[in-house]
Amino acid sequence: GENVEQHPSTLSVQEGDSAVIKCTYSDSASNYFPWYKQELGKGPQLIIDIRSNVGEKKDQRIAVTLNKTAKHFSLHITETQPEDSAVYFCAASIKGYGGSQGNLIFGKGTKLSVKP
Amino acid sequence: NAGVTQTPKFQVLKTGQSMTLQCAQDMNHEYMSWYRQDPGMGLRLIHYSVGAGITDQGEVPNGYNVSRSTTEDFPLRLLSAAPSQTSVYFCASRRSDGLGAQPQHFGDGTRLSIL
Numbered sequence: 001g002e003n004v005e006q007h008p009s010t011l012s013v014q015e016g017d018s019a020v021i022k023c024t025y026s027d028s029a030s031n032y033f034p035w036y037k038q039e040l041g042k043g044p045q046l047i048i049d050i051r052s053n054v055g056e057k058k059d060q061r062i063a064v065t066l067n068k069t070a071k072h073f074s075l076h077i078t079e080t081q082p083e084d085s086a087v088y089f090c091a092a093s094i095k096g097y098g099g100s101q102g103n104l105i106f107g108k109g110t111k112l113s114v115k116p
Numbered sequence: 117n118a119g120v121t122q123t124p125k126f127q128v129l130k131t132g133q134s135m136t137l138q139c140a141q142d143m144n145h146e147y148m149s150w151y152r153q154d155p156g157m158g159l160r161l162i163h164y165s166v167g168a169g170i171t172d173q174g175e176v177p178n179g180y181n182v183s184r185s186t187t188e189d190f191p192l193r194l195l196s197a198a199p200s201q202t203s204v205y206f207c208a209s210r211r212s213d214g215l216g217a218q219p220q221h222f223g224d225g226t227r228l229s230i231l
Contacts, residue, residue, distance in 0.1 A: 036222075102218065108157060
């Protein structure tokens with residue numbers, strides 16, 4: 001079945017450094033790749049997403065890159081701040097049929113810690 | 117807008133008890149879904165619905181029932197709770213307009229413990 005692998009599972013960086021989280025997906029028909037941030041006790045919150053017709057997207061300190069040939073995509077956070085500390089999840093859409101089109105498969109998450 | 121609202125936030129059950137987790141959204145989204153989140157497992161899809169009266173199974177549907185009588189509400193029922201169902205449950209919604217996958221909006225979860 002479809003699968004999304006996410007690495008690393010934990011990441012610790014110094015404030016001001018960059019952080020990179022990588023995901024690979026198995027379904028070549030996947031065309032939508034969101035990233036979610038989950039703070040303690042809260043639900044996942046969408047921070048950025050990218051579609052398969054775009055190779056890179058940036059929003060202030062956050063960027064996502066997509067390599068369709070290699071079937072991997074990455075989240076880049078620059079100038080990290082303590083408030084960036086959270087668990088980050090990547091996801092990929094599955095092709096599916098009918099109502100299952102657009103269902104998401106999630107990676108297992110990366111716990112990012114930003115040290116002041 | 118409240119977005120996606122889940123109740124209760126916390127619940128403790130005994131094995132064999134039944135209960136319903138409530139989910140409501142005020143964004144007029146056609147698509148709603150339930151996930152469970154377990155340590156080291158990410159989010160796994162339980163059931164989903166593309167509109168009132170239409171539901172389907174996700175990756176881990178066993179032991180759970182759903183129904184969708186209105187656009188706004190999508191309750192998740194545990195018929196006979198088991199310790200393996202101890203988890204954090206998230207409800208999510210998104211548009212479903214035939215233009216491809218759309219961003220999902222999540223509630224803040226229900227933390228369920230089954231003794």
